[in-house]
Amino acid sequence: xxxxxxxxxxxxxxxxxxxxxxxxxxxxxxxxxxxxxxxxxxxxxxxxxxxxxxxxxxxxxxxxxxxxxxxxxxxxxxxxxxxxxxxxxxxxxxxxxxxxxxxxxxxxxxxxxxxxxxxxxxxxxxxxxxxxxxxxxxxxxxxxxxxxxxxxxxxxxxxxxxxxxxxxxxxxxxxxxxxxxxxxxxxxxxxxxxxxxxxxxxxxxxxxxxxxxxxxxxxxxxxxxxxxxxxxxxxxxxxxxxxxxxxxxxxxxxxxxxxxxxxxxxxxxxxxxxxxxxxxxxxxxxxxxxxxxxxxxxxxxxxxxxxxxxxxxxxxxxxxxxx
Numbered sequence: 001x002x003x004x005x006x007x008x009x010x011x012x013x014x015x016x017x018x019x020x021x022x023x024x025x026x027x028x029x030x031x032x033x034x035x036x037x038x039x040x041x042x043x044x045x046x047x048x049x050x051x052x053x054x055x056x057x058x059x060x061x062x063x064x065x066x067x068x069x070x071x072x073x074x075x076x077x078x079x080x081x082x083x084x085x086x087x088x089x090x091x092x093x094x095x096x097x098x099x100x101x102x103x104x105x106x107x108x109x110x111x112x113x114x115x116x117x118x119x120x121x122x123x124x125x126x127x128x129x130x131x132x133x134x135x136x137x138x139x140x141x142x143x144x145x146x147x148x149x150x151x152x153x154x155x156x157x158x159x160x161x162x163x164x165x166x167x168x169x170x171x172x173x174x175x176x177x178x179x180x181x182x183x184x185x186x187x188x189x190x191x192x193x194x195x196x197x198x199x200x201x202x203x204x205x206x207x208x209x210x211x212x213x214x215x216x217x218x219x220x221x222x223x224x225x226x227x228x229x230x231x232x233x234x235x236x237x238x239x240x241x242x243x244x245x246x247x248x249x250x251x252x253x254x255x256x257x258x259x260x261x262x263x264x265x266x267x268x269x270x271x272x273x274x275x276x277x278x279x280x281x282x283x284x285x286x287x288x289x290x291x292x293x294x295x296x297x298x299x300x301x302x303x304x305x306x307x308x309x310x311x312x313x314x315x316x317x318x319x320x321x322x323x
Contacts, residue, residue, distance in 0.1 A: 001026075001031055002298075003031075003066045003067070004029050004069060005032065005067070005068050005089075006032045006043065006067070006068070006071065006078060007071070007072055008033065008034060008039075008070075009032065009043065010041050012071055013317070014041075014070040015064055017069055017286055020289070020290050022289035023284070023287045024291045026268065026294045026298075027291070027294055030050060030051060030062075030064050030065055031050060031053060031059050032051075032059070033055060033056045035054060037052070037054075049062065054265050056083075060084055061087065064163055065089060066089065066297075067092065067293070068089045068090070068225050069092050069093075069094075069121070070084065070093040071094045074096055074162075074169025074174055074175075075167065076168075077094065077096070078098050078104075079102045080093075080226070081105065081110075082107065082110055083109070083235050084298075085114055086110070086245065087321055088114075089116070090117040090118070090293070090297050091117070092119055092120075092290075092293050093122050095121055096169070096174045096175075096178050096317065097120040097307075097310045097314065098310075101311050103115060104314060107307055111307060113121055117297050118307065119293065119303050119306065119310075120310040122182060122305040123285045123287060124179060124183055124205050124256060124299060125186055125304045125305050126285050126292055126304065127258060127280070127283060127288065128283060129258065129264045129265075129278070129283075130139050130183065130186070130187060132278060133250055133252065134186070134188075134301040135188065136179055137245075137250070140247075140298055141268060142243060142245025142246075142248030142250055142269075143248060143282075144223070144246045145225045146225050146246055147227070147244040148215070148242065148243050148244070149228050149241070149242045149257075150181075150183075150184065150227075150230070150240075151230050151231075151233050151239065152176045152180050152229075152230075152231050152239055152256055153232040153233075153234075153236065153237060154232075154235070154237045155234060155237065157234065159203065161176050161191060163205075164202075164205055165204075165205070166204035171205035171207075171321075172232055173206050173209050173320050174317060175233065176231050177209060177229070177231045178317055179256050180229040181213075181227075181229065181313065182313040183256075184215070184241075185262040185309075185312060185316070186212075187243075188215065188217060188219055188225075190218075190225070191312065191316070192217065192227065192316055192319075193213070193216045194214045194243075195212070195213040196211070196213070196237040197209055197210065197296070197320040197323035198210045200234075206321065208230075208231070208233070209230075209231050209232070210228075210229070211227075211229040212229075213226075213227045234290075237261065239256050239261050240252065240253065240260075241255045247270065248269055248270040249268075251266065251269070252265075253266070258280065258285065259285075263281060264279065264283060265279045265280075266278050275276065
């Protein structure tokens with residue numbers, strides 16, 4: 001049984017990750033740390049007997065905690081991930097793992113020196129729809145991949161929200177852009193070579209970002225494809241990813257928040273064949289993420305999203321924000 005502690009009483013942790021820890025096989029929510037007692041109370045109700053700490057360092061010193069989940073503000077991720085690792089804890093940190101790609105080198109070094117698991121919570125790779133998409137592309141089900149379109153938008157105008165504050169590392173690229181290009185990198189093995197981005201700035205953060213790129217895979221220019229993405233925290237909610245091939249098309253209807261935005265559904269379109277539709281009712285990617293992390297800690301399987309993956313995606317985010 002892996003005993004988990006959570007740093008902070010974030011609403012996301014309460015709604016998604018704390019229940020996932022309780023539901024996951026071989027996992028238990030053992031402790032939560034919050035400077036505000038009222039924010040810790042709902043966690044205690046969810047997991048009776050959970051230890052409540054008044055500060056983060058006290059949780060890191062708790063011998064009853066094996067692994068720490070970090071859902072703090074983006075700008076605080078690297079510091080607390082390193083502190084938790086130094087305290088002898090396995091670490092699963094919310095995305096984006098860092099503010100800049102170079103910071104992840106420190107985390108890689110800490111992981112290597114400690115022998116402990118340290119990873120980013122890039123939950124979508126644990127959902128079977130994305131594994132199926134990757135398998136279809138690799139098997140040539142849509143022929144040569146020529147273009148990818150990504151849309152990920154929602155409306156969050158609250159200026160007090162940490163996603164809208166530059167000092168906490170807010171902005172669309174860091175909050176949801178990493179999914180828009182990270183998912184494509186994971187599914188195809190390709191990286192953007194030429195890249196152009198236009199960011200609509202509000203109060204120091206990118207509220208809406210358009211990104212265009214030419215992706216090149218391990219096979220070189222012969223496997224190149226074009227890419228367009230629209231990500232926004234100021235538009236009506238939309239999630240869709242389309243992989244356009246020379247001989248077919250793959251569409252994901254709820255690529256990033258299945259079960260919340262809509263039911264997970266993927267389509268495979270090919271000429272002269274019925275559309276293949278796969279649905280995944282009831283699949284919880286957060287539970288699967290916790291179980292995958294537990295398996296990595298126990299040495300049963302490598303974690304599907306390593307720090308090297310995080311660094312590659314963060315490098316693209318850095319390029320988008322500096323374009």
